[in-house]
Amino acid sequence: MAEKIASFDFRNLFVLDVANNHQGSVEHGLAIIDGCAKVVAKHGVRAGMKFQFRDLPEFVHMDERAHPTNKHVPRFLSTMLSWDSFAELLAATKRNGLLSICTPFDEASVDRIVAMGFDVVKVASCSARDWPLLDKVASSGLPIIASTGGLLQTEVDDLVSFLSHRGCEFALMHCVSIYPTPAEDCNLGNIAEFRARYPKRIIGWSTHEVPSETAPVMIAAALGAEMFERHVGVATDTIKLNAYSSTPEQVDNWIQAWKAARVLIGDRKRGAPNPIERTSIDELKRGVFAKTAIEPGEIIRADQIYFAFPYRPGQLSSGEWREGIVSNAAIAPDAPLQLATLTVPGDPDIKVIKNAVHEVKALLAYAHVPLSHEFTTEYSHHYGVSNFRKVGAVLISVINRDYAKKILVQLPGQLHPWHFHKLKEETFIVLWGEMTIELDQRRKVLQPGDTLTVLPGVWHRFWTDTGCVFEEISTTAFPNDSTYRDPEINKLTSAQRKTVVDHWGRFQLIDQLRAAELPAAD
Numbered sequence: 001m002a003e004k005i006a007s008f009d010f011r012n013l014f015v016l017d018v019a020n021n022h023q024g025s026v027e028h029g030l031a032i033i034d035g036c037a038k039v040v041a042k043h044g045v046r047a048g049m050k051f052q053f054r055d056l057p058e059f060v061h062m063d064e065r066a067h068p069t070n071k072h073v074p075r076f077l078s079t080m081l082s083w084d085s086f087a088e089l090l091a092a093t094k095r096n097g098l099l100s101i102c103t104p105f106d107e108a109s110v111d112r113i114v115a116m117g118f119d120v121v122k123v124a125s126c127s128a129r130d131w132p133l134l135d136k137v138a139s140s141g142l143p144i145i146a147s148t149g150g151l152l153q154t155e156v157d158d159l160v161s162f163l164s165h166r167g168c169e170f171a172l173m174h175c176v177s178i179y180p181t182p183a184e185d186c187n188l189g190n191i192a193e194f195r196a197r198y199p200k201r202i203i204g205w206s207t208h209e210v211p212s213e214t215a216p217v218m219i220a221a222a223l224g225a226e227m228f229e230r231h232v233g234v235a236t237d238t239i240k241l242n243a244y245s246s247t248p249e250q251v252d253n254w255i256q257a258w259k260a261a262r263v264l265i266g267d268r269k270r271g272a273p274n275p276i277e278r279t280s281i282d283e284l285k286r287g288v289f290a291k292t293a294i295e296p297g298e299i300i301r302a303d304q305i306y307f308a309f310p311y312r313p314g315q316l317s318s319g320e321w322r323e324g325i326v327s328n329a330a331i332a333p334d335a336p337l338q339l340a341t342l343t344v345p346g347d348p349d350i351k352v353i354k355n356a357v358h359e360v361k362a363l364l365a366y367a368h369v370p371l372s373h374e375f376t377t378e379y380s381h382h383y384g385v386s387n388f389r390k391v392g393a394v395l396i397s398v399i400n401r402d403y404a405k406k407i408l409v410q411l412p413g414q415l416h417p418w419h420f421h422k423l424k425e426e427t428f429i430v431l432w433g434e435m436t437i438e439l440d441q442r443r444k445v446l447q448p449g450d451t452l453t454v455l456p457g458v459w460h461r462f463w464t465d466t467g468c469v470f471e472e473i474s475t476t477a478f479p480n481d482s483t484y485r486d487p488e489i490n491k492l493t494s495a496q497r498k499t500v501v502d503h504w505g506r507f508q509l510i511d512q513l514r515a516a517e518l519p520a521a522d
Contacts, residue, residue, distance in 0.1 A: 013226075015048055018032055018033075049089075056077065121145075128147065146172055160201070182209075188220055206230075352386065352389070364409065366432055377504055380497065394410075405471060412465060418459055418485035419485065427472070430451075
């Protein structure tokens, strides 16, 4: 058995399947490789040439060789190449800097693939339920790409389970084995379903639609496909390509469409807007103007102002208006309220918590953790709310009886400081993200599915760089059961180091945060 590759990156890989399009001619096969290699070099993408191995003529039953009844038999036999010829095509593939990929249709071909030094082995859809062949493929030690054309969902599950249990490094292709594939049969939504169902697997799209159609590859990319395959060939005066194989020029258009889709997709996470975009929307916002004369030192009332377009630079915008703004200068009727002459009340603690709530809800959504409407939330802020993003956590109490369950959420970069519980025994189960925990100076990194039990009296602290959602299953949670290593935290009242509210605290946060204000420093 070949030594297993430690890690193979399937992402953004283009698989160009020569199949039988070499027509049994080494020269024609070399022309296909050369034409595709030029396109790949032009676009600077990762790609592999894929061949198909059948141990011919033994692959075909002896009766079929003389009197074929299956339409594929004449094609297989008429385009047969010697192993030396395949070795020549493999050498050309590697010379051109392309990965070498091969689909075996029998056990002997798997041995050939390993012996010849191919990079990747491909499982065709027709072999995805061929357990003897799959067992041989799994034993090759090579990274595997498996297609799923024509399979039921339960059969895809069986395939994934089979390869997973054997420790194979593999990626999965959504595939439709109709040649060519009409639009109504593409079912590209399966890509998103595969990504949700097999979250640790790279999912690709093995395509058989008419080569001139580029919309499917763009949609597949948008749905999260990270690997793409199609049949390739070169037409000549005597060789006509089938309806689903692409010429190098069509491969060029195909990859260009994928690139265009990547540009359109952009970042999946929402970041800062383009300054041009921000300027364009700011040019359409309204400003705040004085309806009546406003005196210096006056608290401005809603009936003293109005909103109008356009907004003036430096002016208070309609979106920034709130009750309690104080004017520090006289403002004439119909004059803009300038920020430089206003005192705008703020509540930084409320803003810190409210911003955090939105992020906490997002992490719960990523972790697929549903909550009912009956829970209490604790915002822990051991060094004050202003430092919550550095030291803190959000603890959602789901049940607290003889047994208890909490959902804990930490935002990226948050730490929960050293402490132990006098009574409570707790077990952490990571649901999403990654957390690092220290227990009596021993450090462990936990990932989704990992568990860890903390006994009463054991010092521990935990933090996350990625953001983390985890369950805490414990004995009854009692008030004031935590002792902290930092004596300054132990001096705080419960209300000063945590804000506890019903649900998310929409109508309680302000009052509770006021109760949490720290005493003035000496």
